[in-house]
Amino acid sequence: MSYYYNGMDAEELSRLPHDNRASDTISAVVLCMFFATTAVVLRLYTRYFILKGVWYDDYMALAGMIGMLSNGIVQCVHTGFGLGAHIYDIQDEKQLVQFFKLLYVMTITYNTALMLIKFSLFLQYYRLIQEVPHYRIFYLATMAVVGGWLIAQEFTLIFPCSPIRDYWTFGPDHKCLDGHLIGWMNAVGNIVTDLIILALPIPVVMSLNLKRGRKWAVLGIFALGFFTCIISICRMVFFAKLTDDISYDLVPVAAWGEAESASGLICSALMALGPLIRRFSRYFKLGKKTTSTPPIYSQRYFGPTNRDKSLLRTNGSRRPFDGSETELNHMDLEGSRKTDGQDDGRSIRSTKSSEASMPNLKLNLETGIKTIISTGNRDSMHSQSLSMAPNGIVVKQVWSVRNREPDEEDG
Template identity: 35%
Template sequence: MSTTTPTPESDPAVFESQAGTVLAVVITTLAIATISVGLRTYSRAVMIRQFGMDDWAAIAAMIFAIGSGTMVATNTIYGHGRHIYSPTVDPTQLDKYFRTFYISIVLYNASLTATKITFLLQYWRILGTPQMRRVIMIAGVFVALWAISQLLVTIFNCSPIEKFWHPQVPGTCIPNLPFWYINAAGNIVTDVTIFVVPLPALARLNLRRNQKIALLGVFCLGFFTCAISVIRIQYLKLSDDVTWDNVASSCWSVGELACGITCACLPTIRPLLAKVFPSMQSQGSSDGKYYQHESSGRRGGSGAHKGHKSGTNDTGSTRSIIYPEDLELQSDDRSDKEVAVPAMQPPRVPAHDKYGKAMDRIKLGLKPTVTTEIQVGSPVSSSSGDRPRDNGTIEVKRDFIMTKSKYRSR
């Protein structure tokens, strides 16, 4: 701390304040992130009803980010945004300043950890092929170990912990520098790892070129978080005038959290945008691609496949629209085996005849089993009887197959 205290006569800037800037940045960035998480929650939980672990992780990240931002904003009461030697800063409140500063750092690292987990769980759900899951698991172990280790080091930065805001307490602390530089550099490396992992798999998706570019663009928005992390590094070194110098670092930190959370939410809110803007719906576009889910068997409930837009065709089967970002690639270890059959679609038997025959065979000692068949881009004959055309859909049919049972039913 400076040995001489400037006076209004020697330094007219002694009454300068950046408190308004701090409050504006915190409120604006956290409001955007909160809206993004809210839209994600509504889209996943209400519209398509596929709320999962990645969505819970996004909510946890948002809660920690709000806590960190709240601490940053609260610190303006204790002098954050003003010169430490300003007459408007009460020296007796500096202990509270550093205690609040410590809490904001811990919550910042907790939010970063939850955001990284959100991305990895999201990749696990969407890109759930065996090959991608191995890559995601390796990246996840690396990222999780780094994030959790940094969170623990931040919590136990000083021994005892209260020495962080009570310098006079006997004990030791890890020097802020180079620890903060190491922490920031490691976060940049893990961020780049997270955002690079899905790109090869996304590039191989069977989508039209414009859709593939749009999808890659949405995922690449995460690199803005890396850019913010790089910018933030230059503001980590603080002088004795810590209450003034820490403004830029804290604002970039809150902005980094908000940007990461928002980027994690963007790929999941397309169903909501398609509802608000019908022209964005896949089946409503001439070049749009959607995935058609059909079931020719009897359905329970209301007849609509949970979480998807549904309708009924002329064969009595239920049709659902699955958006590309919600298509979960099937792995080989699913209990309900699904076999890709690029063959012509066989003629269908009316549901009542099919199940009537099935019940008759059960009485004869035959065992009914259910099979699932997926047809990708199954050809459909045109009305003129010429060459078949591709309807660009995935069709799923569930039918009974009768096999001989060991025991007769009574």
Template identity: 30%
Template sequence: MDSHNTLSARAVPMDTSNVQIPIITVWVVMTALAAVTVCLRFYTRHSVIHILGVEDWLILIAMVFSAGACVGSIRQTFFGLGRHIWTLSPEIMVQNGIEQFYNFLFHTMSLSFTKLSIIFLYLRIMSHGVQRIATYVLLSIVMACNVWVLIYQFIQCIPLKALWDPSVPGTCFPLAANIAAAVLHIVTDFIIFLFPIPTLLTLRIPKKQKIGLVLVFSLSFFVCLISIIRMVVLKNLDLTDVTYSLAASSYWSAVEINLAVICACLTTLKPLLARLFPKLLGTSMASGESSRPNPLPRKLQLEAPSSRGRPSRRECWRLVQVCVLPPRVR
């Protein structure tokens, strides 16, 4: 009988495979791409158009949290992420839970600051009173959602230690609460994605530029799709082998927060691209003017409106964003 059991155990060996290398690879590649994009954004703002705004510092904070999530996810692989649960000791499982908590926190903060950066950019380019009021309402909604999701991170288990240590008695929210938090992020993603489209369509710029701007802003739609995919993955998490099944969620987490940062930066890079590729991205001022490239000024002086019709400070910001500068500003 013992011999039969031994043979059966040998016939069905325990799966000890892991997906830790793919997890590390995805995080490093996506975080590096986002970091490069942020660096290009700051170079454009500081050295090309000589303007740095609140939204630039907000995206930098988002990038810091994204880098923290990258480091945390790599650390988590040393504590079982991407490995089957039956290959881990209880002590390692506890440490894995702690790392997972901080990674979710970094993920939430990165998305939150990215959204704030985008909305503050909207405030720069929204010139009409109704548009600005709507933008402030959007800012209030997003901030309220972000604060709630952040608070939830710390009250999802009472005491919090029960979240990662099963030996600690406590009460925790069901997985559905995590899904609800993800839904909040997705809803605000879609609102932020759709919000600027009507304004972009009314800009008095060449049709080709208008289409290009809409396409760039529409890249945010892919972030919305990735957020939905990640939510579905979390909903279908295999709790009997949670450390292994969390790998898929980790992949999508890396793509979601870093692609959000990249999309937030792409809308600010056109002045740099116009300087590097003037023939490709040069713009004409109107249909009646020549089609020669319209290079950016060496330094843009932002002044209040005057009787000479000089663009206002906000109008200058809008012009910089679409890389269309009137002769008086050049």
């Protein structure tokens, strides 16, 4: 007879349901692990091979992925010791002890994975807001407070009983904290910290020097993180429905917990995949594009261009980012850039430029004409060759000549 239902006779026990939800647990966990792992791998590929820089937030995301995988593996193993079965179907008392041992490990791996993912989000947003000195101090203070709360939760879950083995032995003199209260504190705390982390970078994004459409696109990417809050609420709803049949009722709580970790990893990875998407979309367009202009004249005249690391400066700041370059201000190597030496802080250089190629004149020279369209006031004009319309639009044509290397092929 089961340890919890040893007062019931066989007839009463036979009338109870005996279904098992172990397969549901394994299916949900495998799906979450697959999508989250794929997202993190693509993120690391983008950061390392395209943006040429891996920062602390990427390492923290990798650690969060390991925590998420650990929690998923523990859940799958847990099904072999009663997770998904009814508590009265666990006939062996030793199996019941193993069930609560794994439940103890699962709560720790779940909270650890979430803690690492939230620290990853903190650091990821910090690379965006560090150009605003006063807000940076506020952000770091908030990070310290939320981080302290997360670490306190971790210690509470690691040491729920004194000694710890009382968590699964249920001795007559066991001294443990109220598990129901700890669960509610953990659930509500996760939702509150998610909202704080996601709301912090919004004021900075609104102040970025971006076009309105791109700015709303960036905010839309950040808004994806609110799906994690929705999943946290779903987990809390199922947690409120826990009964004495904990081995059966715990299945949706554990599954939504794994989905919560996976959602955090996927949403943080989506913010980093912009350069990867642009690269593949560019290759796709180049494969369909047909032009009569030889490739040698399309890029060689003015040389390769690099991204402008100050594109997303806020408040006119020129200080470079402390970490590696961010995904939001990354531009493809073939894109145009502003020249900082010609920027007086008042004019906005258009990123569009038209290049008219000229044929080789057989003098080992290559020539070209570059048209630059910018806006500004009359005080910022330094050349009489500029033609300015009444609306403040300036058009400037630059003749470019460079020596052609002997080993370069003719077009």
